[in-house]
Amino acid sequence: MSLKVRLKEQQILAMRAKDKTRLGTIRMLFAAIKQIEIDERIELDDDAVTAVVIKSVKQRKDSISQFEKADRADLADIEKTELAILQEFLPQPLTSEEVKALIEQAIASTGASGMQDMGKVMGVLKKDISGKADMGEVSALVRAGLV
Structure with missing residues (x-):
């Protein structure tokens, strides 16, 4: 529906x-x-x-x-x-493990190696995570993963 x-x-x-x-x-x-x-x-x-x-x-x-x-x-x-x-009308939120797995997958798929690639990673993640997780927290996790 x-x-x-x-x-x-x-x-x-x-x-x-x-x-x-x-x-x-x-x-x-x-x-x-x-x-x-x-x-x-x-x-x-x-x-x-x-x-x-x-x-x-x-x-x-x-x-x-x-x-x-x-x-x-x-x-x-x-x-x-x-x-x-x-x-009530938002999609079911993702668990922290699911978010971390999606971040690792996005970093691997984009070939990101440093902070200059953060935009690429966030662009890939936005489609999958939008509305299911706090994008501020996702951004912090991506930053930590790229350093």
């Missing part, structure tokens, strides 16, 4: 359950998806929809940290609730 269909089903369930927070979050996600589809005049596939979810998750995490710095626990709690809802 495609991610958009799954989102639509969850939207209907949220309406029936009268869960305003969940419904609002899913509608916000649909609005972001629709905006991209209209602007670029394309139909988003699952990978592109996942990218929109990842972007929304990242925005929520940034907002949470900003609200906590400003001592606005009430707003941070709202963002945390939305973050939990959005994370």
Whole structure:
């Protein structure tokens, strides 16, 4: 089942359950998806929809940290609730062993020998890991593997 269909089903369930927070979050996600589809005049596939979810998750995490710095626990709690809802639509995260194996494979396939090849390795990994692992941590592991 495609991610958009799954989102639509969850939207209907949220309406029936009268869960305003969940419904609002899913509608916000649909609005972001629709905006991209209209602007670029394309139909988003699952990978592109996942990218929109990842972007929304990242925005929520940034907002949470900003609200906590400003001592606005009430707003941070709202963002945390939305973050939990959005994370349901992300792919199953990879284990650290799987990430390390993919990094080793990417380094071997690109023939990377030093830090100058980090872009090549990250380019190969981005397709496989995007949405399944924190790219900041992956970048640090690649850096450690190339030194």
